[in-house]
Amino acid sequence: MKKHLNYSLLVLSGAILLACGSNKTEEIVEPLAEVEDVKTPTLTLLGESPETLITNESVLYDQESGVIYVSNIEGNPTDKDGKGSISIIAKDGTIVTQDWVTGISAPKGMGIANGKLYVTDIDQLVEIDIASASISATYPVEGATFLNDVATHDGKVYFTDMNTGKVHLLADGVVSTISEGHESINGIAVSEGGVIYGLDASGLIVWTEEGSTEIINSHVTGGDGLVILGDGNFVVSRWVGEIWFVTSEGQTLLLDTKAEESNTADLGFIPEDNVVLVPTFFKNKVAAYQLEY
Numbered sequence: 438m439k440k441h442l443n444y445s446l447l448v449l450s451g452a453i454l455l456a457c458g459s460n461k462t463e464e465i466v467e468p469l470a471e472v473e474d475v476k477t478p479t480l481t482l483l484g485e486s487p488e489t490l491i492t493n494e495s496v497l498y499d500q501e502s503g504v505i506y507v508s509n510i511e512g513n514p515t516d517k518d519g520k521g522s523i524s525i526i527a528k529d530g531t532i533v534t535q536d537w538v539t540g541i542s543a544p545k546g547m548g549i550a551n552g553k554l555y556v557t558d559i560d561q562l563v564e565i566d567i568a569s570a571s572i573s574a575t576y577p578v579e580g581a582t583f584l585n586d587v588a589t590h591d592g593k594v595y596f597t598d599m600n601t602g603k604v605h606l607l608a609d610g611v612v613s614t615i616s617e618g619h620e621s622i623n624g625i626a627v628s629e630g631g632v633i634y635g636l637d638a639s640g641l642i643v644w645t646e647e648g649s650t651e652i653i654n655s656h657v658t659g660g661d662g663l664v665i666l667g668d669g670n671f672v673v674s675r676w677v678g679e680i681w682f683v684t685s686e687g688q689t690l691l692l693d694t695k696a697e698e699s700n701t702a703d704l705g706f707i708p709e710d711n712v713v714l715v716p717t718f719f720k721n722k723v724a725a726y727q728l729e730y
Contacts, residue, residue, distance in 0.1 A: 478682045478730030480691040480713060486530040488721040493524075495586075495662075496705030496714040496723055497547040497554075503528065505705065506537075507716065507723060508544035508556060515559060515583065517542045523556065523565070526723060528707070538565050538572065546586035546625075546703055548594055555594045555607070557584035562596060562607055576612050578605060586663070586703060590627040597622045597635065604635065616644065624663035624673070624703065636660030636673060641683055657681045657688050662704030664713070672713060672728065674701040680715070682730060692726070699724075 492510040499506070505526045512520040521541040525533040541563055544556045553573065554565040560581040564574040578584060583600040594607040595615075604616040604625065624636035633644040640655040641663075660681075662674035671683045678695035681688045694701060698719070705714035705723075715724045 478689060478691060478728065480680060480726040480728055483712065483725040483727055484530055485725070486526055486723045487532060489532060489535060490524055490526075490716075490723060491721050492718060493702070493716040493721060493723060494545050494718060495547050495703035496716050497549070498705045498707050498714065499549055500708065504533075505714065505723075506547055506554060508541075508547055510543045510545070512543065514543045514545070517559060521558070523547075523554070530723070530725065537570055540572065545584070546596060548587035548589035548596075550589040550592050550594055555587055555589065555596070557587055557596050559584060562587075562594065562605075562612065576607055576610075578612055585623050586625045586661075588625045588627045588633075590631055595625055595627060595633065597625050599623055602637070604633075616648070616650070619650075621659060624660050626663045626665050628665050628667075634663060634665065634671070636663050641671060641673060653685050654683050654688060657683055661702055662715075664704055664706045666730075670730070672704065672706070674704050674715070676700050676702055676718070680704070680713070680726075691728075 490507050490509050493507050494510055495508040497506045507524040509522045512518045519540050519542055521544045522536050523538040524535050525537045527533050541558050543559050546557045548555050552567055554567055556563045560578055562576040566573040581598050585597045585599045587596045596605050602619045602622055603614050606613050606615045620638035622635055622637040626634050635642050638658055639652055640658050641653045642650045643653055644650055657673050660673045661676045664672040669684050673681045673683045678699055678701050680692040680701050682691050700718035702716040702718050711728045713726045713728050717724055
């Protein structure tokens with residue numbers, strides 16, 4: 438019998454191999470270098486949502502509203518077929534609204550700014566008005582073919598362009614390119630202080646005040662989901678089925694679901710509960726894990 442999520446009770450009581458990982462299969466074939474683990478954190482499965490979130494690629498938790506958004510590709514990650522959708526699930530794992538917004542082709546990363554949910558969709562950034570649950574604007578990106586992850590800060594929207602190796606910025610209704618030359622860049626996150634972090638073929642990187650990048654961790658390459666925990670700690674997923682605890686000093690493998698062929702795509706995180714939300718892509722469900730470190 439399937440065990441469904443119940444975060445509240447648990448916390449209180451104790452090409453189609455694409456999507457945000459499309460060409461990741463080429464990035465993960467090399468074995469990782471052996472390094473000493475610097476932490477001993479753990480992930481414990483709390484439960485799973487129903488298997489109705491078709492090809493779910495990204496999960497986003499809105500701490501202000503408590504809403505959990507899930508992007509569902511529901512087709513080929515590069516086809517403009519209009520099959521994609523955004524769902525809403527509750528903390529207990531139930532489906533609140535299966536088809537909250539439809540008509541997107543291949544939604545991937547998500548971020549919230551100024552009352553809008555921003556979603557990457559192949560070659561454009563889609564703006565959804567949260568209050569009306571309707572698409573309010575689209576922002577085409579010239580030359581893009583695989584827009585991927587999204588992060589927001591101070592009303593600005595940062596998003597990655599995996600195939601072209603670029604990072605784009607939406608500010609004041611205008612899209613610009615702020616960084617280039619990042620092979621297979623995928624995950625992106627911005628700290629409360631405005632520091633930008635990313636995941637590309639070189640590993641976990643950070644942007645300096647001068648606009649250049651430095652590598653924080655070069656072992657966990659080809660990453661997908663990126664969660665900033667603070668104090669120099671991160672949780673990083675690789676689409677193939679791995680989740681890592683990462684610092685500048687090393688990394689610890691928290692979860693390996695490759696044998697089950699369960700992917701670990703663009704992670705969500707509930708900071709007040711220390712719960713990691715994992716979109717499983719082809720398994721069509723979101724899994725929740727308690728993080729202890």
